[in-house]
Amino acid sequence: MILELDCGNSFIKWRVIHAADATIVGGGIVDSDQALLAAVSALPSVRLKGCRIVSVRSEEETDALRGLLQAGFAVQAQVALPVQEMAGVRNGYDDYQRLGMDRWLAALGAYHLAKGACLVIDLGTAAKADFVAADGEHLGGYICPGMPLMRSQLRTHTRRIRYDDASAERAVSTLAPGRSTVEAVERGCVLMLQGFARTQIEQARALWGESFTVFLTGGDAPLVREAAPQARVVPDLVFVGLAMACPLD
Ligand SMILES: Nc1ncnc2c1ncn2[C@@H]1O[C@H](COP(=O)(O)OP(=O)(O)O)[C@@H](O)[C@H]1O
Ligand SMILES: CC(C)(COP(=O)(O)O)[C@@H](O)C(=O)NCCC(=O)O
Ligand SMILES: [K+]
Numbered sequence: 001m002i003l004e005l006d007c008g009n010s011f012i013k014w015r016v017i018h019a020a021d022a023t024i025v026g027g028g029i030v031d032s033d034q035a036l037l038a039a040v041s042a043l044p045s046v047r048l049k050g051c052r053i054v055s056v057r058s059e060e061e062t063d064a065l066r067g068l069l070q071a072g073f074a075v076q077a078q079v080a081l082p083v084q085e086m087a088g089v090r091n092g093y094d095d096y097q098r099l100g101m102d103r104w105l106a107a108l109g110a111y112h113l114a115k116g117a118c119l120v121i122d123l124g125t126a127a128k129a130d131f132v133a134a135d136g137e138h139l140g141g142y143i144c145p146g147m148p149l150m151r152s153q154l155r156t157h158t159r160r161i162r163y164d165d166a167s168a169e170r171a172v173s174t175l176a177p178g179r180s181t182v183e184a185v186e187r188g189c190v191l192m193l194q195g196f197a198r199t200q201i202e203q204a205r206a207l208w209g210e211s212f213t214v215f216l217t218g219g220d221a222p223l224v225r226e227a228a229p230q231a232r233v234v235p236d237l238v239f240v241g242l243a244m245a246c247p248l249d
């Protein structure tokens with residue numbers, strides 16, 4: 001079994017797969033290293049023979065997690081590292097090492113699945129868009145605050161925007177003009193995300209006409225589903241790229 005980890009700025013997404021056929025044994029989303037160890041340990045009869053990690057956290061944090069995995073499960077975790085080119089995709093950044101590894105792996109995974117021009121929209125702590133042309137050239141992308149950052153900026157920098165998480169979740173059952181603070185903020189931020197997605201799709205259309213595939217991923221992907229009806233929702237897109245970047249035999 002192989003443990004796969006996608007360490008974002010807010011959450012760690014994890015899954016355990018069978019090495020032979022990549023079938024999924026278990027998986028989830030946790031908010032700390034400790035919670036990860038507990039969740040993986042709770043799987044019945046788990047025998048890890050390898051681990052691969054993508055992380056946008058600091059090297060210190062990633063090393064600390066690798067140490068915990070070594071101690072807890074006796075596995076040497078392989079961490080995906082930046083490269084200029086892989087699987088037919090060429091990194092489009094001036095300095096390829098600066099491109100977020102989650103973005104790079106999602107782009108690799110998307111190009112592999114689309115076998116042609118593609119746009120990746122990844123809605124996590126930050127909202128990201130990346131463009132890969134039909135010949136595999138990564139054209140670059142965009143980074144904006146995602147839902148958690150938009151929300152927390154409003155809460156932090158205003159005096160009278162205060163509400164709890166439970167009411168936030170209830171507020172987005174529709175996107176009609178809000179009649180309370182929580183509705184106004186949560187629905188407003190969802191509309192910002194949807195506008196981001198629509199603008200990226202317009203941009204892809206200007207570049208490639210109708211010949212491209214849109215991928216939607218990240219924890220907040222469901223919030224823009226209706227704004228991007230043509231998108232393929234692939235929650236584990238980063239894991240597709242991670243398996244390509246860190247093959248374990
Ligand atoms: N089970 C879940 N636990 C936590 N957040 C979730 C869950 N499902 C969806 N989300 C949403 O996912 C967002 C985080 O997305 P994610 O892609 O994990 O971010 P990051 O990679 O930056 O840590 C949160 O804003 C939250 O709204
Ligand atoms: C843009 C990001 C902060 C997104 O992080 P996430 O929302 O996945 O937690 C991450 O991809 C990152 O740290 N990138 C480095 C900067 C760049 O890609 O230009
Ligand atoms: K991420």
